[in-house]
Amino acid sequence: MEDRSQEALKRYRIKIYNIYRARGAFLLETDCGLKLFKCFEGSKNRTMFENKVKEHLFQHGYPNTDLFVRTLDDEIISEDSSGCQYIMKNWFWGEECNLKDLSQVEEAAANLAKMHCILKNVEFSVEQIEHNISPDLKLTFEKRNRELKRVKSYVRDKKQKNEFELSYLNYYDNFYEQGIAAARKLAQSNYNALLAEAVANCSVCHGNYTYHNIIMLKNKTEAMARTYIPPGWINKQPLSVTELGDSVGAIATTNFEKSYIGMQITDLYQFMRKVMEKNDWDVLYGSNIIEAYDRIKPISKPELNILYLLLLYPEKFWKITNFYYNSKKSWISGRNIQKLITIGEQNEKKDRFLYRLESIL
Template sequence: MDDKNNEIFRQYELKVFNVYRARGAYVLETNQGLKLLKGFEGSKNHLDYENRIKNVLVERGFQNVDLYVANKSGELISQDSNGGRYIVKDWFVGEECNLRDIGDVKRAIRNLAHLHKPMKHISLSEEEHKHYSQIMLTTIYEKHNRELKRVRTYIKDKKQRNEFEATFLTIFNPFYEQGVRALELIRESDYEELYQKALSEENICHGNYTYHNIVFMKSDEATTNFEKALIGVQVADIYQFLRKTMEKNNWNFEYGNAILEEYSKESPLTKEELKLLYIMLLYPEKFWKVTNYYYNNKKSWISQRNIQKLLGISDQREVKDAYLDHLFKEIQ
């Protein structure tokens, strides 16, 4: 245990028995249960906002979240003698959700449905609405579509193209067309009404509901890492979890059906919400992400990993489209 950690430990009403590393942080075995110590680079306002959401969840009966622990001065952020900032929060022993195990997937989506209920009608300040509301998808899709066109123009104008660039031009059209279609559909849909309703009701999304933020304990689940929590339409969490699960399972209908069925058992989705989910899945987000990474780096040498990502997205397009067709028919 190094001196820097001891300097931080002394600022808390904790007796630390054991310390071990875990993903850029330290897990602490203490007299008050398991805790996590990690460096902190965010803002105090955001930390207070995030912790207030977690406190509301606990008050409403959703107990297993990684609440921050205040130090002896009552602060959530502690500082060492070199100016480094740290937080301590509650932590949990268990297994991460395995997205290839349909039992784990069902358990995780049920947990999300349970989580979403107490994340509605959370009283927030005008300032929090200003800083922590979702950006409208129409704005995002317009911007991303412009960026995709810009990258295509940039690559087409190059005299010599590397493997990534040649592959990008070959597969560009169908993905861009899906981006344009998604934007058309969302403009025609009830999305703006759903969005404004979510803001007025002060509903919160986890913002990063992925496998490594879901801990399966022996008889319960814990949900961690609310740093990306935003005020907005909770379908965004379902979309993120469903998309990542489907990508892991080559867009196997069984997983998609299970996710929507299990969520709806706890909290039925409206037709408008299902249509929004379809549009979000239609938008080629992963293609845009890989494209954006390439353009922002503008490297003459592109790693084989990024080329493989691009090829992987292309390889899954047919099975993804088949699932989208299936989902579209289901919601008619």
């Protein structure tokens, strides 16, 4: 660990036993539990919003988040003599949620519902509310559809087309029709009223509820087993060795950097889309996610309709399109070609799932 980092660490009221290297950070075993310590380059105002969200969860019975550790001066951000900034957060023994394990997926959906039940009527300042409301989804869909159309014209007019571009044109019509249909139906939905209600109630979304940020908790003995490597860790050998007591819970939720005020069903969509893509749009996974969430936080028909429209929109196709258009187009990696082919091949199965979901609206 660099001297500058050591200097910043002295600003905390903790005793450090072990230090582990992680990607872009250090994991610390301390007398106050496992902590993550890293450089900070974000906005202080944004961090205060994130802190408010996590403190609200903690105060209302959800302790398993990466709460910021405050310095001796009661600050969230620590600074060394050179002006470099750092943050320290609570961290956890555990492993990332396995999206192919149906039981873990169901637990993660239930965990999201529990958080959403708590993340309402959060006491933000007027300024925090104004600067952290979700973007208008209708405008987002319209903008993305224009981008899809522009890229299609660009690819079509190329004289020599590579493998990616030929595949892109092959799949384009189906995906573009989905995008147009989603935008049209969203404009006819209760979206505006639902968003206004979410803002009025100060309902908060995690903003990035994916497997990286869902930690299935383990005790230290399990976490240090040879067959297990904790998320983000580069090595399992500490710079010094000591033993701490074991502790275990259920699920921890981390990394609220993208949290915002908005319709919480968008979190469920983001989680669900990732799971369904990983499992070839298996209907069982989709229905069980909805049921696990709904048992704890019932989903209204208007919310279910928004979930359907979000899933209908071809977000993955748009992302691949956007990456292609903003990259060096003369060479496309085999990985991106395979991504395009995979979502193209999955589209029929996705349609079958969406048909079943639409039938209960």
